[in-house]
Amino acid sequence: MLAATLAAPSTMRNPRIYLPQPLSVESELQLNDEAANHVARVLRMKSGDPLVLFNGEGNSYQARVVNVDKRRVRVTIENLLASTADGNLKIMLGQTLSRGDRMDWAIQKATEMGVTDIQPLFSERCEVKLNAERASKRVAHWQQVAISACEQCGRNRVPRIGSPQAIENWIDDQDSDLKLVLHHRTDQALDSHRKPDSVSLLIGPEGGLTQPEIERAQAAGFQATALGPRVLRTETAPIAALSLIQYLWGDI
Structure with a gap:
């Protein structure tokens, strides 16, 4: 029965x-x-x-x-x-590595905001260096951060945390309906896009993405998007962007 x-x-x-x-x-x-x-x-x-x-x-x-x-x-x-905490919008987050507990904070809050996949990235201005052994330990730690966030927020699907990779590899691998790179030197806002079923969101490091990296992303179909006139920290930007994405097209 x-x-x-x-x-x-x-x-x-x-x-x-x-x-x-x-x-x-x-x-x-x-x-x-x-x-x-x-x-x-x-x-x-x-x-x-x-x-x-x-x-x-x-x-x-x-x-x-x-x-x-x-x-x-x-x-x-x-x-x-019955489950109501996992939404239908698929969100892939490419988060450039940051120092200290900033990466933990970004992963925890991104999980709470419903992201489905988190890919740590190396970029030109990224100051974090990891060898294979350290990278493996950090990924295991970040996966546990995501698990704990799911336990707290009610999600039943745990986001996958990828092994750190070069930013250009992740850019070229994305096939979401909407691909976004945050860039404060643009006038295009999030609500100018049609509702997607999947989103890839690229976040730069503390020093920002270089112009060649932004151009590389745009050549791969990413659209530069601003979140207002202020320059956000690397751990703040994904939370602000994910909140708006869920409000516009998700379950907020």
Whole structure:
């Protein structure tokens, strides 16, 4: 018999936990070490407490803690929940790497704003240098930032974080309906475009994109777009742009 689909209850008393494994109604399972530690030691949940599980594939499930001990947490999945936090507009974000926690902040907020794919980029004025080992560790860290943001904001699909690549490679690879490069020296505004089904958004580094990089993007079909008269920081620009994109063509 098919289980009923329920509206998701309040996340304040019903924490959302990401669990990267198959999930199904009426099954009982053991949480992995990371999720178990969060449930048992951080949230201090006990047997009978409710929680929501999701695995990044689009669904979430109402579950309940069955047993908690020092090493293991077992839960049972009760119902499939209705999802409303993942929109239909596909947004690919090309974000040039920035120093410190600016990149973390941009990824966290972009995830909250519904972006579907985040590609870290190297550009001419990018000051961040990463070898293969450091890049792999940073991508794993950024993916966890996105997962945590999904747990908080109610999204069931986790954005993919790509391995850092050269800006020109990402530019040439985009085939979205609408391709935008933020550039404050233009008069074209976002609302001058028709509603797209997919958007690629290119954000430059702290020093901005060079003129050849902007011209390269425009030659590949990107349209220079301004967000007003002020010059925004590299971690602020994607949030402002994504907010407007979702307002114009998405679910805000």
